[in-house]
Amino acid sequence: MTLSFPAAPLATVVGPMFAAATIAAVVLASTTGEVLTAAAMKSIGDLDIIRAKSGMKGAIRAVLTSPLFFVGVFFLAGAFFSLLFALNHLNLSLVAPASASLTLVTNAAAGKIFLKENVDGRRWAAAGLVCIGVYLLAH
């Protein structure tokens, strides 16, 4: 078996529900990974300060001894493999812009809900503008 690009559009082969579920899996795994990684880094503290006190080894040790960091990386890896699965069944022109732009919005919502970040109108506007912009660039 050799890796090759399909000759016909795959999105026409699979149904819209399958496409939506596949993209949702990518977005969900990516958002979970990003939020958990961000939570881990916040719990560790400012890496610049840690590096100033304990050196580069201390900063690396602080990151690598955080279980939450590895859970986040696990979900980011899951997002990567979900993306590969999605690309195996759907068109790149659908998966790439949809997942990249939707992730920005879901991250804003997850940041507000789970990380208690102050997502004000400015950040919602930025997330919305970047979301549409990334979609236009990647489409």
Next chain:
Amino acid sequence: MAQHRLLPRQYLILGLVAVCAPLGDSCLARGMTAIPSISLAHPCALWGALVAAVFTPWIAAGIVLLIGFFASYLTALSWADLTFVLPATAIGNVIVELLSKFWLHETISLERWAGVVLITFGVAFVAQGPALTERPAPTDEKVRLGEPVATEAQPR
């Protein structure tokens, strides 16, 4: 409420996040298209092909850039909000688009220019605000490294 402003060095970190990810992806894409098709039929051959691919210049450069991206990204998340870092570093897409236009002389459609403008406005929006959500300072000042902290890093 005092706004958390970034230092020039922290802007440099955000710049590295923005630039390293798209450049790393581009290097990997260029390197992977340059090597012969990889067959999944023979796992040993697959493993050998992947190991050989890692040592090609473009793929090695891509891996180094992506490691740099992840290190910078983690550093940025340690002193800035996720909802600040993600939109702010989207400017990397604009940089790649401009490079492809003026360096590689590719044709950029009107739709993609509209994307560039929207991302630029979005980054400008978020960059004018605070990078970190203000939280009450902890009462216990003996915060040790590696333990959860409820406060943000102060600008130095």
